[in-house]
Amino acid sequence: MTFSAFLFQALNGLSTASGLFFIAVGLSLIFGVTRIINIAHGSLYMLGTYIAYSFATKIGGVFGFWGGIVATALIVGVIGALIEILLLRRIYRAPELFQLLATFALVLVFNDMALWIWGPEDLLGPRAPGLRGSIEVLGRRLPEYDLFLALIGPAVLLILHFALAKTRFGRLIRAATQDREMVGALGVNQAILFTSVFALGAALAGLGGALQVAREPANLATDLVAIGDAFVVVVVGGMGSISGAYLAAVIIAEVKALCIGIGVVDFGFITVNFSKFTLVAEFLVMAAVLIARPYGLLGKPQGAVRSIAEPEEPIRPATPMLKMLAVIVLAGLMGLPLLAQTQPYLLILGIDVLIAVIFATSLHFIMGPGGMHSFGHAAYFGLGAYGAALLVKWLAVPMGIAIAAAPLVALAGALLFGWFAVRLSGVYLAMLTLAFAQIVWAAVFQWEGFTGGSNGVIGVWPPPPFDKAWVYFVLTLLLTVIAVLLLRRFLFAPFGYAMRAGRDSPLRAEAIGIDVKRVHWLAFAIAGGICGIGGGLFAFAKGSISPETISVGRSIDGLVMVLLGGIQTLTGPIVGGSLYAILQDTVMRQTEYWRALLGIIILVLVLAFPQGIVGAFAALWRKRGGGP
């Protein structure tokens, strides 16, 4: 790669950076003020591309294209305002993170909505009128539109910067980012502030999406790609910092462009294709930044948020009634194998449900009582599954040993990553766990010789007698019960109390001699290890394991399960995990638009049970004067 080639790639990177900046800056503003992690932000970006496409092709010409881009930004801004007014406003009082569940449901609904309106095919918009050609730079041709994009990013950055610094609205946003209760106490109408910030963020996402219409086709997969990128940019730049978002966007775009520019390099003993590293590059950057600067490049420590949700009840040992219920459910499950002949699928679904329960319960262990919101729990599931599968593939160990080794592999991974993660808190911790999960995913995906790359490991079937579904079901049930009881035991041990103390009041906990970081580190590792059991069971249940199991989507599934059940109760994740697994199975079978249906069901549950399903029942129970 010559120097001029390098410079030129850097120039390319700047236009990509503008695109990243537009998605990220809106997400950052919304989070700063409302503390909502808006997963649907990528969907707004995607809608931007689709709507701009319709303007550019239906109206056409200069007006259709450029006017369409402006109109799109406005339309998406209105959609954002509607989301805030109709949905999010109703659940601000729910426990932390719960709003994430609602925005996740929106992702599903918007995706199917786009499929319904625009159809399945990729829609490539026209080139930008007036900027169709290219200009000569460094002996290469740079598309004029790329140059335009490279310039509009910084331009919008400047406008936003002055708007935030000089206008009253900007001051309110900055004030709310630092201390929104204080802003409320001073008489600012929070409802209007939240709505307008959400609309502004959405409009920026819509603008970003619309600007891409001349560069890439409108595509139904854009939403998740965009949200993944946006998270990384926001976190690297620092939550709430718009200059940080631009800086981060530039760094990430440049690192990627560099990887592509370098291409294949022969180091003599090994040939490395750097173009394959574009996926993991951004997450490596994110992990490095978070370890060195825990609040991102230009971010400041988050102001404390005095939660407006109802305070959490202390956890209590199971009541006799709950114990009875557990015994009845368990007895029912033990009876399932009797149906092996007539209802064979019930057992297979049962295995999946139980594995989901392990996944959700172990995640809840650190999310709920631990207060550490892991966005990368799938990593430990995957490490367990791959640990077991690779032992079978390379060393041909028997299943028993492989399944026993699964939690150990996951534990080792969780010990390593947890050590870094517990040093952070809040959303930064969440993002670092996400980065680690992506790094594990990329390692598994790229290391073809060892892990099988995109194909994963296939042919990991349980030996007889476990090849019969009912025998494997009993094994899974046994291990699930052990895993759940073990986690409960930890919670009611002094260790669990120390963990919760560290969550509720780190300073006081430190003061009475609890090493909070250490306790949380161990809790993180325990959760990872237990999750690994589920991974091991999964590999043998499916006979194969592939990188999808570690993907972001899988980690989000875990969050959905925990939040659905209710984060403040111990039975919540069991109910949430089971319900989500069963829902997915049923809904996927029922309809062509299963995603939208799943999204709507979740939305209904979100509005009906803002504390999660078990949380709502528990509250009802308390209100009726029942036992604690």
Place this chain on the structure above:
Amino acid sequence: MSTRHLYLALAVAVGLASQASAQDTIKIGELNSYKTQSAFLDPYKKGMELALDEINSKGGVLGKKLELVVRDDGTNPGEAVRVAEELVTREGVVMIAGTFLSHIGLAVTNFAAQKKVFFLAAEPLTDKITWQNGNRYTYRLRATTYMQTAMLMPAAIAAKKKRWALVYPNFEYGQSAAENFKTLLKKAQPDVEFVTEQAPPLGKIDAGAVAQAIDDAKPDAIFNVLFGGDLAKFVREGNTRGVFKDRPVVSLLSGEPEYLDPLKDETPVGWVVTGYPWDKIKTPAHTAFVDAYQKKFSDYPRLGSVVGYVTIKSIAAGIAKAKSTETEKLVEAFAGLQLDSPFGPFSYRASDHQATMGAYVGKLALEGGKGTMVDFKYVDGKDVLPSDADVKKLRPAEAN
């Protein structure tokens, strides 16, 4: 568009509900990544419906109507195995068919061997399904990456270029196509040099940078394996940056309407591609297919339509030949099974369970502002497949 979708959904729902009550049906399970690969799989589903109609209006197979149970596989191998299991155990299907992405196809292939279920892989292209990971219970319809690469080989060799650049999506299909291309071209032209390999992630190409990096490597010619949205982005950037100027490009699948039509007036003229020029194939078998398809759906067929159609036709022919729906008998019946398709007659090879249905190879051209193929010809799959003896060595011993 939208209302038609609704009607379609309703029709399918009503159809499924009424069929479920019927007693004398043969149930076929089908699973695919409908949600994520809809550009190909939407027409594919229509193709299946057309074939199903034709078969059932003639009384079905073995005196029973065929019934299709269609599922989304969640674009995830683990999920796909669960769905396959559900189809077999809950729905009681006699066999399973489908899958699109190579790695998902492989997981289901392995499932088929383990559970002794007959599996007809419709679209996944990786060679491993019929070769390295082949098994007794799995057959595959679509021309593999090896076959399609081999079909393009004459053009690649005729270009007489020394410095080649490769660009492919970074997963099983792209990797295996690039590997095949390098091996085959090296064999024919030992002094060939591969100056760069760009392997962007599927669906996430940074097209400007990739196109530029290829240009900077100064290749004489380019081999492309990108498809879908990645291809559209790459073509637009490459055109604007002059990457394809004076460079022959050989490209897999780019002539398939699914991927060609979105390019519209930016179709890169002169690329040698495999594909499906649906409006120009005038054989009686194909014309009949296109007429029936357009009559039923008021839309033109894509390649997916042909694959879906022939998948169901193959299943019907296989069951008819086996005179049974037992797995072992189906496996026997598919070996050497002959049938007609819109592309002409083909067969399922007994040696490696691969169908010999070929593909069209031609040059991309622009006609009336739309992409199309010219100077094309049909390459029969059996002319590019290795001999029975050779593939025997590639397959695991117990698969034969």
